[in-house]
Structures are given as C-alpha cells and as structure tokens.
Amino acid sequence: MCGIWALFGSDECLSVQCLSAMKIAHRGPDAFRFENVNGFTNCCFGFHRLAVVDQLYGMQPIRVKKFPYLWLCYNGEIYNHRQLQEHFGFECQTLVDGEVILHLYARGGAERTAALLDGVFAFVLLDTANRKLLLGRDAFGVRPMFRLLTDDGFLAVCSEAKGLLDLKHSMAEPPRVDPFPPGHYEVLDLKPSGKVVTVETVKYHSSRHQPLHTRASHSIPSVGRFSGFEPETVKGNIRLLFENAVRKRLMTERRIGCLLSGGLDSSLVAAVLLKQIKERKLPYPLQTFAIGMEDSPDLLAARKVASHIGSEHHEVIFDAKEGIQALDEVIFSLETYDITTVRASVGMYLVSQYIRKNTDSVVIFSGEGSDELTQGYIYFHKAPSAEAAAEESERLLKELYLFDVLRADRTTAAHGLELRVPFLDHRFAAYYLSLPPELRSPKNGIEKHLLREAFEDSNLLPKEILWRPKEAFSDGLTSVKKSWFSILQDHIEDQVSDSLLEGAAKKFPFNTPKTKEGYYYRQIFEKHYPGRADWLTHYWMPKWTDATDPSARTLTHYKSDANQ
Secondary structure: OOOEEEOOOOOOOOOHHHHHHHHHHOOEEOOEEEEEEEEEEEEEEEEEOOOOOOOOOOOEEEEOOOEEEEEEEEEEEOOOHHHHHHHOOOOOOOOOOOOHHHHHHHHHHHHHHHHHOOEEEEEEEOOOOOEEEEEOOOOOOOOOOEEEEEEEEEEEEEEOHHHHOOOOOOOOOOOOEEEEOEEEEEEEEOOOOOOEEEEEEEOOOOOOOOOHHHHHHHOOOOOOOOOOHHHHHHHHHHHHHHHHHHHHHHOOOEEEEEOOOHHHHHHHHHHHHHHHHHHHHHOOEEEEEEEEOOOOHHHHHHHHHHHOOEEEEEEEEHHHHHHHHEEEEEHHHHHOOHHHHHHHHHHHHHHHHHHHHHEEEEEEEEOHHHHHHHHOHHHHOOOOOHHHHHHHHHHHHOOOOHHHHHHHHHHOOOOOOOOOOOHOOOOHHHHHOOOOOOHHHOOOOOOHHHHHHHHOOOOOOHHHHHHHHOOHHHOOOOOOOOOOOHHHHHHOOOOOOHHHHOOOOHHHOOOHHHHHHHHHHHEEEEEEHOOHHHHHHOOOOOOOOOOOOOOHOOOOOOOHHHHH
C-alpha cells in the first residue's frame, strides 16, 4: 500500500503542499518524496512508499531514460506486467511492476493503457511533451483515489480525501472532493499556467465482460474459452481461476499474511494461499490472523481452519471498551459514517494494528468482494428471482469502493499494510458473472452454494467450515451471548438522547441518520470532516426485507453458530 498526491495549477506555498501530502503518510511508512516538475508552473508530486518490490529503485514519481517526458505516480500492483513486457518487447529499467504503465502509454495512448492492465491501481501520469495528464483507477476501486477539480483548472489528486481538504482555492465555497470513479480513466490538457481542462472521461471496464488484458496473458485459458455450463466444468473453472487469482498476488518481496475470520471467504483464501506458498517454497510459514472477543464464533472457527491448513496462527482478543474507544480513529481513517462499514471496521482496524506492531507480515490477503460477487449476504435468500439477485450482485460490486473495499483499504493502510483481495480478480469475477443467474443464486437455503460446491472435494477446508452459514463480520467477532451490535446500542443509548435524534433532520438534512447509532457516527464524522457528508451517497442496507438496520442479526433468516 502506498500513498499518492499530486497538484496542478495551484499557488499554494511549499509548506502547505507538504503538510497536505503528509496527511497520508500512514499509507507508506518506508520513504517519502516530494518533487516539483521542472519547467512546469505549479506542478508537483508527493509519494509515500511501502516498499514491496524493488526496494532499491522503486521510489516515485517513476521516470525512465527512454521516456524522460513522462512522470508516473501510482499505487497498486500490475499483476500481468511481465506478460505485457514479453508480449510487447518492452525493455524495463526497474523491477517495479508499475513501470509498464509508462511503456503502454508511450506505445498506445490512454485507452490501451487502462484496458490492458490486470491489477489494482490508481495512477497519475504526466506527459510533459504533449501537455497531457492521465488519471486511471482499477475496475472495482480496490486502490483509492480522490480528486479535487475546480472550474478554473486547479486539480489535486490524493489516495485519501483528507489530503485535499486544506488546499486554498479561489472559489467562495469549498470545492468538491470526490472519489475518482472505478473502472474509468480521464485525460486532461495541461495549460502553460499549470491549470488543467478535462478532455474526456471514459469507462474502460465492465465487470461483466472479459477485460482486454487477457489477450496478453497465456498462463491460463481466457474466459471466452470456458464454454458450457455443465456442473463439473463450471466447478473446475471456478477452482482454476481462483487459484490463479491467488497465485498472481504472491508478487512481493515482503512477508505475506492472511486475515482469517473462519468464514468461507477468508478460509478459502488462506487455504489456497498456504498451498501455493508451500509450492513456491517461500522461506516462512503463512501467518493467519483472527480477532474477536472471548467466546467469539469467529475465533473458534478460525482456529479450526488454521489447525487444518497448518498456518502460524495469531489470535487478537479485544473487549468492548477497546472497540468503543477505537471508533473515533476508525471513522477518521475511513472517511465515512456508514453504519455497517463503521461497525465492521473496528475489528479489522484492531487486527491490522496488531499485525503492524507484532509481526513482520506486510502484504495481507483478505476475502473481501466474495459476498458481493457470489451473493453471500443473507438477504439474497429473499430475492424475488435469480435475475433480480444477479442484478443486485452487480450493483453491490459497482458500489464496493464506497463500502467493503473502502473499509478493507483504510483499516489496513492506516497501519502501513498492503491489502490483496483475490475474489476481486478481473478474470475470476468476469467468469463468475458470466454464469447463468440460477447457478449463482442461493440453493437449499444456503448462500454461495456454487462456490462451496466447487471446493467440496478439494480437502482444502473442513466440511463444517466449507458449509458454515454466513456470520456477519461485525457480529461474529463478539460473543454469541452479546453481539457487537448489542454492545454498541447499549453504549450509544447513553450518548445520544431522544431529543437529539428528533432534531436529526434539521442538523443533518443530507443522509439524515434514523437511529442513535447513525447519529453518533455522524457526529464523529462531522468533527473530522465538516460539510463533507456527501462523500457517502447512501447508507448500505439489505434489500427485499423490512430491516431497519444493516446488521444480519436483525434479519429473520439469520442463523448464527449459536443456533447450529
């Protein structure tokens, strides 16, 4: 995980620029660089580095002798960089995977650059020869990027919104700070004054279809050659694509760890990851990390998985007081007040803190994205049709960058860790979404039935884990006797009075909180980010139910391990 920051067309003094860039220092604790672009008015880059590959020559902005007019600042991993080098005959100067972005742009321009990349990324590329800027972000928004663009041509870009808030501007009202849309690239003209003008914004990727980058990769068959929907064929394809999704994410010179809740998703990631670490004979065991309170269902399940696969397992125990005390830091890191996101982030924030302080694991695998892709949320049982469920799955994937992916990125990046999420691999996701809707829907009262069936005979996981019912992460990490949901309600009841909630619409007219918990989170958010409530377009809530709260424990279909 790294942090990128760039500014074009601003008259800000150097001290203000540096202070703004330093607000995301947690994303890259290994090194920092701030650099002005020679010969260009008011153009500069800031970069916080987490050294994962090429620790000697991996500093940014990246510039190479062959293209002295190109400057690149990016955060991410390009998993097919070697295939692209071989396919096009690129002569790369460093071992940094992102260097291939410069070569692609020099050869084929903006559209081809974005379409051919297989990975997770957010980048700013400056072409001084043609006075062009190129911004791009990966399909699901796994790597974050925010943009501030004013009508008079002042552009600022940062990995997190907090790095853009103190910049001065000529507008009477604070300019909008928005997330750059996933799966898009944008081309801008750079004027002699350093001001910019947007030329075009293009959506280059649709998760439903095969990405163009597969044309340059020959490691496994392309999605288009996975023909037919016979059960055994489909299950074999799912296993093959998922194993390749994990394998390509082993690209690192730092130690690998894995978050392990004991649920299906993280358990599959951990099991496949450990198998491939052994095959590669890496010089360390896989460290897995589980978090919970005493008597947590997740801790017990994770313990079973770790024992089965043979990982070096760590358990992080926290209590209600620690969880509640972390809320302020969590909301500051997240830059959101969404109820379910905040709830689920506390455990992930605390376990990431433990990893950074107590281990040498830096690259952390996780199971994010599976619930959205494979219809894992409990409310999918209420879908009126398989087609409606498929549409909801795609909607959730498009909004991942606002919710689960945001949570996973910010909680790990807050402690200088790099997140990797194989369920959001382009090729795996494209294949899964290409399957008939009825194959992807819950079956026999069990969500993710197809994914579970695909690994039924693999012996990767114990059967009770493979078929373990969905346990909401924010609930499963606490005691079966009293959930995290209940602990929060008890605490907040004393913090937010009935009269405060009654006046919520007047105080917070946008996204008005309907519950005391929502009001409590919104107060903390407004303390850190006043007037920025529009960063969250809407609250995450289940569909097809009468639920008034996002917690799975409020749904009638919910079955926790306590009821098994």
